[in-house]
Amino acid sequence: xxxxxxxxxxxxxxxxxxxxxxxxxxxxxxxxxxxxxxxxxxxxxxxxxxxxxxxxxxxxxxxxxxxxxxxxxxxxxxxxxxxxxxxxxxxxxxxxxxxxxxxxxxxxxxxxxxxxxxxxxxxxxxxxxxxxxxxxxxxxxxxxxxxxxxxxxxxxxxxxxxxxxxxxxxxxxxxxxxxxxxxxxxxxxxxxxxxxxxxxxxxxxxxxxxxxxxxxxxxxxxxxxxxxxxxxxxxxxxxxxxxxxxxxxxxxxxxxxxxxxxxxxxxxxxxxxxxxxxxxxxxxxxxxxxxxxxxxxxxxxxxxxxxxxxxxxxxxxxxxxxxxxxxxxxxxxxxxxxxxxxxxxxxxxxxxxxxxxxxxxxxxxxxxxxxxxxxxxxxxxxxxxxxxxxxxxxxxxxxxxxxxxxxxxxxxxxxxxxxxxxxxxxxxxxxxxxxxxxxxxxxxxxxxxxxxxxxxxxxxxxxxxxxxxxxxxxxxxxxxxxxxxxxxxxxxxxxxxxxxxxxxxxxxxxxxxxxxxxxxxxxxxxxxxxxxxxxxxxxxxxxxxxxxxxxxxxxxxxxxxxxxxxxxxxxxxxxxxxxxxxxxxxxxx
Numbered sequence: 001x002x003x004x005x006x007x008x009x010x011x012x013x014x015x016x017x018x019x020x021x022x023x024x025x026x027x028x029x030x031x032x033x034x035x036x037x038x039x040x041x042x043x044x045x046x047x048x049x050x051x052x053x054x055x056x057x058x059x060x061x062x063x064x065x066x067x068x069x070x071x072x073x074x075x076x077x078x079x080x081x082x083x084x085x086x087x088x089x090x091x092x093x094x095x096x097x098x099x100x101x102x103x104x105x106x107x108x109x110x111x112x113x114x115x116x117x118x119x120x121x122x123x124x125x126x127x128x129x130x131x132x133x134x135x136x137x138x139x140x141x142x143x144x145x146x147x148x149x150x151x152x153x154x155x156x157x158x159x160x161x162x163x164x165x166x167x168x169x170x171x172x173x174x175x176x177x178x179x180x181x182x183x184x185x186x187x188x189x190x191x192x193x194x195x196x197x198x199x200x201x202x203x204x205x206x207x208x209x210x211x212x213x214x215x216x217x218x219x220x221x222x223x224x225x226x227x228x229x230x231x232x233x234x235x236x237x238x239x240x241x242x243x244x245x246x247x248x249x250x251x252x253x254x255x256x257x258x259x260x261x262x263x264x265x266x267x268x269x270x271x272x273x274x275x276x277x278x279x280x281x282x283x284x285x286x287x288x289x290x291x292x293x294x295x296x297x298x299x300x301x302x303x304x305x306x307x308x309x310x311x312x313x314x315x316x317x318x319x320x321x322x323x324x325x326x327x328x329x330x331x332x333x334x335x336x337x338x339x340x341x342x343x344x345x346x347x348x349x350x351x352x353x354x355x356x357x358x359x360x361x362x363x364x365x366x367x368x369x370x371x372x373x374x375x376x377x378x379x380x381x382x383x384x385x386x387x388x389x390x391x392x393x394x395x396x397x398x399x400x401x402x403x404x405x406x407x408x409x410x411x412x413x414x415x416x417x418x419x420x421x422x423x424x425x426x427x428x429x430x431x432x433x434x435x436x437x438x439x440x441x442x443x444x445x446x447x448x449x450x451x452x453x454x455x456x457x458x459x460x461x462x463x464x465x466x467x468x469x470x471x472x473x474x475x476x477x478x479x480x481x482x483x484x485x486x487x488x489x490x491x492x493x494x495x496x497x498x499x500x501x502x503x504x505x506x507x508x509x510x511x512x513x514x515x516x517x518x519x520x521x522x523x524x525x526x527x528x529x530x531x532x533x534x535x536x537x538x539x540x541x542x543x544x545x546x547x548x549x550x551x552x553x554x555x556x557x558x559x560x561x562x563x564x565x566x567x568x569x570x571x572x573x574x575x576x577x578x579x580x581x582x583x584x585x586x587x588x589x
Contacts (some may be wrong), residue, residue: 095292202254218237
């Protein structure tokens with residue numbers, strides 16, 4: 001319906017179309033916004049995805065892909081596509097004043113299914129966009145979020161498309177994935193505390209001909225007599241012969257080329273691309289000074305000057321409006337943490353929002369997004385600032401722990417409001433921890449071994465894993481799990497009370513111990529897989545028949561003995577309906 005709108009001066013403006021066509025509006029179609037849309041669509045939630053830019057930017061900005069992100073994409077069914085397009089990052093070579101100081105091989109434990117990889121950001125965006133399009137959602141390019149208001153029942157958003165036509169949209173929720181200069185963050189009035197580094201950096205997407213090993217990044221610095229670093233060259237491999245993304249300190253004669261994006265936007269946030277880029281000769285001059293071996297640059301695809309800030313909001317949302325990715329936190333690119341942290345923000349929020357939109361969880365569940373993800377964002381900001389200013393060698397963690405943390409495999413929510421009481425031996429994965437992948441699971445029909453990720457792939461909701469040797473025990477537990485889940489799937493009261501409602505409960509799968517009899521490989525009540533090599537038992541450390549709830553984002557929600565499955569599942573599902581602060585306080589008591 002077209003409704004005339006009265007301006008602030010009292011004059012009538014052109015008609016504005018008012019519609020309500022979707023549950024969730026996502027502002028920003030970068031990797032974080034696209035990931036949010038992908039997860040929402042996968043969970044059956046309708047959304048619109050708008051971006052003010054007319055097309056993807058052809059820039060290799062965020063290029064690092066962490067193993068944890070690959071696990072998330074595996075659950076979605078996207079990992080193979082990304083893996084075929086990306087290049088592996090095998091390690092890093094570190095030089096100071098022309099001498100090799102360290103060679104770091106990025107070797108992860110064998111149970112981790114993916115390594116480190118690199119892919120230009122625009123390619124990452126293309127692959128996720130194609131995935132989202134396959135689910136029926138398309139990016140509305142050239143469409144800008146102008147403003148929004150919210151009330152108890154929804155959000156009113158004002159959009160303007162590429163033709164200049166405006167639309168007023170009524171949605172249930174709004175998510176701002178619109179970057180460091182976020183309209184959504186500003187509209188919420190969220191403080192964005194932090195600061196900016198004085199240095200500027202040059203970025204260049206180039207090809208280089210030099211004699212350095214394939215798949216290794218290069219960090220080469222010059223250290224002055226006083227011990228300070230006064231020159232820097234960082235190279236990250238990209239797909240294609242000799243191709244890499246180089247970053248380096250801007251020399252004084254080039255820093256004045258910056259156009260001051262923060263000044264243009266008037267928000268004081270000095271972060272991101274700042275203006276005209278350096279020439280190939282400017283980059284070659286740095287390579288000539290700092291490269292550990294002679295190198296010749298060619299085919300400059302793109303270059304820019306880059307500024308770095310470190311900021312984080314004081315909360316990740318308010319009411320029915322949320323922020324994720326750079327709209328919530330920005331920091332130095334050290335360790336390729338930014339995009340990957342934002343994608344995990346998206347995954348964490350999307351599954352919770354889907355449960356609430358479908359009426360299968362109470363609105364209080366959405367408050368756990370801030371409770372779980374903002375501490376992660378604060379840790380990443382602090383760590384990357386520390387690494388950028390003091391170097392990674394100043395980190396107190398041992399190299400193995402440091403590598404797992406950089407891979408984002410140590411991110412967890414044990415102290416979060418959704419983690420059930422711990423159960424099992426010390427050192428075993430507990431509620432709030434990442435659910436480890438494991439290999440060598442077998443099925444009665446398949447003639448090849450499977451990984452746990454293979455079994456979980458494509459399952460959008462919660463999954464209950466039942467471990468044991470006795471098929472009768474597993475059958476009874478599976479029946480209880482399905483009955484409990486179906487009875488307590490949906491909850492809608494803000495007071496935390498639980499009510500039955502239609503909708504499927506968690507999927508239930510059985511994992512049989514390696515010592516189980518051959519006849520137990522086929523259970524009646526639920527699909528079953530055999531822990532043929534004992535890998536599940538080694539990594540999950542069950543004590544007798546044990547159950548596990550795996551959340552949609554691949555974290556453990558609960559762990560319990562099978563003889564207590566009914567109470568454990570009821571308690572966990574009730575937590576999804578309760579106010580997180582109330583649930584956490586109850587567990588503490």
